[in-house]
Amino acid sequence: MTGIVESIGGGAISAMSSFRSTIFAAAVTIFKAFNKEICNSASFSVLISQIYFTAVEILPMFIAISVLLGTLVMGILFQTIKEIGLDQHLGRILVGFAVTELSPFVTVLLLALRSSSAINTEIAVMKVNREIDTLTAFRIDADRYLFIPRIVNGMISLVLLNGLFSIILVTSGLIFSKLIFGMGLATYSQILAGSVHLSDSIILVAKCLTFGFFITLIPILSGLRATYDVTTIPVSVLHGMIRVFLAIILIEVLSLVARFI
Amino acid sequence: MPVSTDYPLISNLTVWQNVALIRQYHDRLSKKEARKRVQSYLERLDVGGSAEKRNPQLSAEERFKIMMLRASMIDDAIILVSDPFRMLPHHRNASFLYDVAIMLDDLYTQCHIFDYSSNQDRYRTNNAPQH
Numbered sequence: 001m002t003g004i005v006e007s008i009g010g011g012a013i014s015a016m017s018s019f020r021s022t023i024f025a026a027a028v029t030i031f032k033a034f035n036k037e038i039c040n041s042a043s044f045s046v047l048i049s050q051i052y053f054t055a056v057e058i059l060p061m062f063i064a065i066s067v068l069l070g071t072l073v074m075g076i077l078f079q080t081i082k083e084i085g086l087d088q089h090l091g092r093i094l095v096g097f098a099v100t101e102l103s104p105f106v107t108v109l110l111l112a113l114r115s116s117s118a119i120n121t122e123i124a125v126m127k128v129n130r131e132i133d134t135l136t137a138f139r140i141d142a143d144r145y146l147f148i149p150r151i152v153n154g155m156i157s158l159v160l161l162n163g164l165f166s167i168i169l170v171t172s173g174l175i176f177s178k179l180i181f182g183m184g185l186a187t188y189s190q191i192l193a194g195s196v197h198l199s200d201s202i203i204l205v206a207k208c209l210t211f212g213f214f215i216t217l218i219p220i221l222s223g224l225r226a227t228y229d230v231t232t233i234p235v236s237v238l239h240g241m242i243r244v245f246l247a248i249i250l251i252e253v254l255s256l257v258a259r260f261i
Numbered sequence: 262m263p264v265s266t267d268y269p270l271i272s273n274l275t276v277w278q279n280v281a282l283i284r285q286y287h288d289r290l291s292k293k294e295a296r297k298r299v300q301s302y303l304e305r306l307d308v309g310g311s312a313e314k315r316n317p318q319l320s321a322e323e324r325f326k327i328m329m330l331r332a333s334m335i336d337d338a339i340i341l342v343s344d345p346f347r348m349l350p351h352h353r354n355a356s357f358l359y360d361v362a363i364m365l366d367d368l369y370t371q372c373h374i375f376d377y378s379s380n381q382d383r384y385r386t387n388n389a390p391q392h
Contacts, residue, residue, distance in 0.1 A: 041292045042285035045278075122273070134268040138335065140286050 018243070025221055026213070033148050037141070043149050050153035054115045055160055062110060062161060066168040069106060074098065074172040078180045087181065091195030094173055100204050100259075103165045104158075105252060108211040111158060112244050116219045119150055120240040123223025124233040132224070147220050154216030159208045200259065207255045214247045262332035264325075265343035270316040276327050277303065277312040283334035302330055306364055321349055322357065329361050333368035340372040346380060356386045363390075 032038065077098065081090055123146070126132050135142050170192065177183040183191075222240025226232040270279045280302070281295035290298070303309045306326045311319060319327065325348050332340045345358050352358075355374075362372050374384075 040286050040289050041295070042282050045285075045292060126271075129269060129272060130267055131269060131271050134271065137263050137268050138283055138331075140282070145282075145286060 022214075022218060022221060022243075022247075026217055029143065029148060029151060029217060032141075032143050033152070035144070038144050038148055043145050046145065047149035047153055050150050051157060053118075054111065054153055055157035058110070058114055058161070062164070063168070065106075065110065066165045067172075070165070070169045070172045071175075073102065074169060074176050078173070078176040082180055090177070090181075091191035094170075095192065095195040095200065098169050098173070099166045100200050101256075103169055104162050104204065104208050104211060105248075107158060107162045107165050107208075108215060108248055111154070111161065111212075112215045112241075112248065115154070115157075116215045116244045117237060117241055119216055120219035120223045120237045121233065123220050124226035124236040127224060127226045128228055128230055128233060130228065147217075150220065151213055151216045155209045155212035158212035158215075159205065162204075162208045203255055203259055207251065210251050210255075211248065214251065215244050218243045218247055262335050262338050263341050263343065264328045264332050264345075264348075265341075266347055267343070268328075270319075270324065270327060270331070272316050275313050275315055276308070276319070276323075279316075279327065280331045280334060283331060287335070299330075302365075302368075303327075306330060306361070321351065325349055325358075326361050329365055330368075333365050338369040340369050342372065342374045344376055345374060346376065346383065353383065354386045355384045355389070359386065359389060 077093065078090075081087060081093060086093065123132075126146075132142055132146075135145065173192075174185065174188050177188045219237075219240045222236050222243060225239070226236040270276075271282070274282065277296060277299045280299045281290075281292070284290045284298065285292065285295045300309060300312060303312055308323050308326055311323050311327075314323075316324065325345070328348070329340070329342075332338060340362075342358070345355070346352065349357060358374070366372075376384075
């Protein structure tokens with residue numbers, strides 16, 4: 001019995017310690033991001049190449065998934081709305097569920113699967129190969145050169161890809177509103193415009209930025225936990241990805257609380 | 262600045278990017294200007310054609326030259342070469358090492374070589390510096 005309690009206590013202390021160190025690292029990163037030393041062509045090159053790998057290379061797969069999932073979800077959603085007679089709430093459901101909740105959640109999952117794991121592995125490999133030590137030896141701040149450009153890229157990419165997913169959802173909605181409700185473009189636009197609230201939009205952008213920040217920061221921190229032993233790379237990626245998914249759930253819950261209180 | 266196997270070239274950067282990074286970061290040189298300067302240094306070392314290569318594609322000699330050049334990129338650099346025959350395993354003496362150091366001697370203030378005493382004889386070459 002004592003062993004079980006000790007085990008639960010140990011796990012809780014470890015989780016709290018990990019949470020505290022992530023929040024501390026987030027604060028340090030934000031502080032450093034606003035320092036003028038970040039402005040150099042090397043960091044800018046890293047940012048541009050990261051945006052290419054994260055937001056451009058993924059486009060064909062992202063658009064295909066968005067069209068497939070978006071069409072399916074919107075078709076089911078509109079059909080259900082018609083069946084249970086909630087036609088008058090169509091706009092609110094479309095904006096409140098599809099655009100504000102579904103779109104960022106699918107976007108962050110796709111980016112986490114593709115980019116977070118890649119960033120985690122890249123940083124762990126750099127640590128094992130002593131390349132992080134090389135940067136330190138040449139007085140190059142890894143935070144400013146390696147990490148902040150990746151985090152800024154995560155935030156920019158998530159906002160942009162979320163926008164793209166939302167556009168595809170809304171376009172699918174236009175097709176299904178015509179097919180199911182016989183609605184024209186003018187009526188559909190009017191319903192949409194009447195359902196968008198400023199507070200929802202602010203929460204949506206803040207949520208995307210927070211998602212983008214943590215799905216890049218956590219893999220970086222996890223990659224840095226690797227030692228000089230190659231076998232620590234998969235362990236670091238495993239732990240990093242679990243933390244990323246826990247962070248996604250936590251941010252989603254907090255954003256829901258913020259929207260509905 | 263270290264020249265050692267403990268401080269390798271960054272593997273996801275090309276040769277010129279590895280060298281230019283120091284000037285881009287510390288002196289805030291533009292990418293274009295840094296590239297131009299690095300290319301001239303690479304040509305001086307006779308490795309201009311390797312500018313777009315990455316670390317695993319380099320020969321031991323090319324890698325050593327690039328690491329020496331990178332270490333020279335810091336202003337008033339003091340270069341510390343550690344255990345060079347680990348980087349140049351096929352070389353019997355330090356002749357090549359001295360040649361590279363002489364080719365770059367206007368870019369650094371001092372160059373110190375640290376090695377095991379068992380390798381002492383390998384440093385007695387015709388082109389060995391006085392100090």
